């Protein structure tokens with residue numbers, strides 16, 4: 279099932295099964311955070327962002343309150359998506375305390391991510407999944423604009 283969220287005249291589209299897959303990964307990593315990259319594509323008028331897939335980092339460090347991913351070894355995978363017209367659109371990670379509110383660290387990381395030269399998108403998406411040991415409590419999609427995070431939906 280496809281879900282469409284809005285922020286002003288922007289749409290974000292994703293499937294329920296994507297959230298189910300990420301939730302499972304989050305439950306398995308509980309009580310530590312886990313996360314990775316989001317893959318997607320924009321509509322021709324750039325008004326709709328379709329989240330199509332995700333990539334797990336090969337290397338990362340995580341604790342119950344932090345998650346740092348590494349892009350090492352993933353270039354070929356990103357290239358494969360790119361050849362299908364899909365590309366990096368943002369980041370996702372879990373919060374094992376169950377809340378999908380973003381932290382000041384999350385905001386800083388997204389600002390760095392937008393300023394990083396290898397990332398060409400202007401408004402990266404951040405998906406936070408608040409999880410418990412065996413379920414999803416809530417999830418929120420944000421996008422970065424002018425160094426602030428705005429919630430979709």
Ligand SMILES: [Zn+2]
Pocket residue numbers: 371372373380381384406
């Ligand atoms: Zn966070």
